[in-house]
Amino acid sequence: DTLPLEHGAHRIGNRTDADMARWRSQRLGQFIHWGLYAIPGGEWKGKTYNGAAEWIRSWKEMPQQEYDNLYKQFNPVNYQPEEWAQQANDMGAKYMIITTKHHDGFCLWPSKYSKYSVAASPWKKDIIGPMVDAYNKKGIDVYLYFSIIDWNQPDWRAALKTPADSIAYQRFKVFVKNQLTELLQRYPTVKGFWFDGTWDDSWKNDGSFSDELEQYLQRLHPGLIIGSRLRADEKGARHFDSNGRLMGDYEQGWERKLPEKSADVHGNDWEGVMTIPENQWGYNARWAGHIKSSNELIEMLVKSASLGGNFVINFGPKSDGTFRTEEVQRMQEISRWMKINGSAIYGGTDAGFAKQDWGYYIRKSGTDSVYMVVCNVPVSGQLRVKLPAQTTLVNVTSLEKNIISGTPELIGKNEYFIHLDHKNQDAPFVILLQTSKDSRDNSGFE
Ligand SMILES: C[C@@H]1N[C@@H](c2cn(-c3ccccc3)nn2)[C@H](O)[C@@H]1O
Numbered sequence: 001d002t003l004p005l006e007h008g009a010h011r012i013g014n015r016t017d018a019d020m021a022r023w024r025s026q027r028l029g030q031f032i033h034w035g036l037y038a039i040p041g042g043e044w045k046g047k048t049y050n051g052a053a054e055w056i057r058s059w060k061e062m063p064q065q066e067y068d069n070l071y072k073q074f075n076p077v078n079y080q081p082e083e084w085a086q087q088a089n090d091m092g093a094k095y096m097i098i099t100t101k102h103h104d105g106f107c108l109w110p111s112k113y114s115k116y117s118v119a120a121s122p123w124k125k126d127i128i129g130p131m132v133d134a135y136n137k138k139g140i141d142v143y144l145y146f147s148i149i150d151w152n153q154p155d156w157r158a159a160l161k162t163p164a165d166s167i168a169y170q171r172f173k174v175f176v177k178n179q180l181t182e183l184l185q186r187y188p189t190v191k192g193f194w195f196d197g198t199w200d201d202s203w204k205n206d207g208s209f210s211d212e213l214e215q216y217l218q219r220l221h222p223g224l225i226i227g228s229r230l231r232a233d234e235k236g237a238r239h240f241d242s243n244g245r246l247m248g249d250y251e252q253g254w255e256r257k258l259p260e261k262s263a264d265v266h267g268n269d270w271e272g273v274m275t276i277p278e279n280q281w282g283y284n285a286r287w288a289g290h291i292k293s294s295n296e297l298i299e300m301l302v303k304s305a306s307l308g309g310n311f312v313i314n315f316g317p318k319s320d321g322t323f324r325t326e327e328v329q330r331m332q333e334i335s336r337w338m339k340i341n342g343s344a345i346y347g348g349t350d351a352g353f354a355k356q357d358w359g360y361y362i363r364k365s366g367t368d369s370v371y372m373v374v375c376n377v378p379v380s381g382q383l384r385v386k387l388p389a390q391t392t393l394v395n396v397t398s399l400e401k402n403i404i405s406g407t408p409e410l411i412g413k414n415e416y417f418i419h420l421d422h423k424n425q426d427a428p429f430v431i432l433l434q435t436s437k438d439s440r441d442n443s444g445f446e
Pocket residue numbers: 033052054055196255273281
């Protein structure tokens with residue numbers, strides 16, 4: 001039996017409206033973390049910060065006043081939002097998430113409610129507006145990342161310990177609501193918010209405010225898409241309310257990690273966000289540790305689509321507004337792959353087929369078309385395909401030439417081998433299965 005919750009999930013099951021269907025079909029997104037943290041880029045006075053570059057303000061070697069004064073140096077002379085949008089469009093991203101304000105509180109738009117913005121910097125101009133326009137012009141939807149944590153706001157509190165804290169935090173919540181209203185008024189074409197920094201007690205213990213805020217934003221901008229990270233219920237539960245029901249429009253907890261299997265996502269819409277290095281969102285001059293290859297990122301994108309979720313790759317532009325070589329390389333390599341194989345990704349979802357070692361199945365939503373994305377070619381050269389009962393294999397083709405040899409071999413009840421051409425592949429490749437549901441339990445290939 002369920003607890004009577006006033007500020008828990010207000011909807012059971014996924015949204016069925018057109019805005020959510022659009023988000024669900026897009027599958028590949030671009031995250032951009034850009035702000036003052038790109039100026040130090042993970043280093044300060046000859047010392048290297050080992051944490052995430054956008055957290056350098058919290059490093060003991062970084063005098064906070066010196067970090068806060070970095071706004072006096074924000075002047076991205078090479079910022080070309082049209083070029084950013086072009087390369088994102090080439091990569092095949094259908095939506096983009098931009099940090100309007102990260103935890104440091106620096107606003108990339110000239111906010112009426114905070115002096116700590118681009119308006120006070122040498123750049124002076126709005127960064128967000130031209131970016132939204134450039135991306136929308138390429139047909140790419142824009143979502144606004146907004147951090148509730150705001151280290152620059154004197155009224156922000158991680159926890160409310162005294163009555164004075166509560167009075168200050170009350171003012172802070174008004175400030176948050178004002179800034180979000182301002183962002184929607186300035187950028188009415190945005191499709192949603194991507195909230196972050198909602199794990200502190202001050203926020204977690206105020207479920208009613210987060211609930212009212214979400215409903216306020218939805219009234220202001222019907223159709224807005226907001227993930228599960230904004231809300232807490234009245235018992236402090238986050239993402240899933242105290243009855244285990246997902247709050248918000250999709251599960252937003254998959255940060256630098258992905259679900260393994262269908263059971264991990266419970267049929268909910270979800271999104272995974274991923275850094276190319278191990279844990280750097282903002283620009284870091286020295287990328288240490290493992291840097292994901294394009295094939296690794298492609299496999300994560302494919303895995304996400306096969307599990308009915310979106311995959312967002314993060315980029316951290318430099319303080320001058322350009323992208324580092326490794327990031328440009330990955331956008332170009334992913335672009336080449338998506339131009340050939342994007343049809344397997346866009347509109348893709350969980351096929352409901354038994355997982356095989358060679359890779360992932362992706363169903364074109366609402367159809368009998370099931371894509372096989374092969375990431376691990378078996379030494380046998382035979383791809384095992386086990387169809388669900390009452391499913392017939394009607395046709396098998398590959399998206400590129402010379403992948404399959406001969407016709408599929410029936411090896412058992414609803415089970416086939418698809419034989420591969422012994423051509424060595426250097427990237428995942430795609431085979432399209434046309435299936436049909438039928439009462440007879442036999443196959444199209446005798
Ligand atoms: C999307 C990513 N979320 C921000 C983040 C993550 N975390 C964090 C905090 C505690 C544990 C694990 C992760 N803190 N801030 C990162 O700075 C980036 O913006």
